[in-house]
Amino acid sequence: MTSPCVIDDSFPARADGDRPAGGGLASRRGVLAGLAALTVSACASPRLPPPPAPPDDGLAALGFDGVIDLSHFNRVWDFAAARDAGGIRAIIHKASEGADWVDPVYGQRREAARAAGLLWGAYHFGTAQHPGAEQAQAFLAAAQPGPDTLLALDLELNERHPANTMDLYRAEDFVQTVLTATGRLPLVYVRPDWADGLPLPGWRRSLGGAIRPGSILAECDLWLADYRARPTLPLAWQQRGWRLWQYAGDRPNASSALYQRAARTIAGIGRCDRNLFPGKAAALPVYWAGNPMS
16 A cells, blocks of 8 residues: 555646646746655654755755645655655645636645645635635635645736736735635735736736735735745835745746756655745744744
């Protein structure tokens, strides 16, 4: 019998986009091997080894490099290997898109990640084809969040179908609905220029307005997407800073900044998005449980 921490969900990766009408954290890379075989007893061990030493690239001084985000695009073999050999402590997985699509491997991977002792989070890729409240309801139904599930809204350009990009109004409606239903605000994943209402280079579309300090979006913790060596904070988060920083994507890109050029791979998973947490590894579960950072 296969260890509950070892899975082989070899979904064929499409060239771009998770579905005909959308995208996600793993579908916008144009803008921005061996397996570690572990036993069931190791998989179920409540004591986690210390994370391996991070590469000497300056990231260690900024926080803990132990959070990754995934969708069915990413191959996953062994979450325990990601934990032990890769130093990963938390997964944020795509749960839904729009109001009518659910990531087909979300549930399976949630159980495997939890069996490996990893923190779990769920994100929703916002679109324009449904009201924000309807999308939030679909997200919560797909994610089935518990009190220890981190929630996030992926707010970005829909590259495959730009006209189906979530706008500011729908994003605010989404967040308000999640807050009403759960009592918690989701993180907002966004690029600094997109959050400030600017169109991305080479694209005419924008969020439809800047996120202002008075917006409910600005009350959410920031999951910053910026592949430059020195990330820029959106205006609405100038005083608060970021809580997660996606510093590199899952595809190497020679034209990108320092961290993106060095494709980051994880044992048991391969290439995936890498995120920094602005604190020590021991503080990550505390934050994940809903305790605000000072």
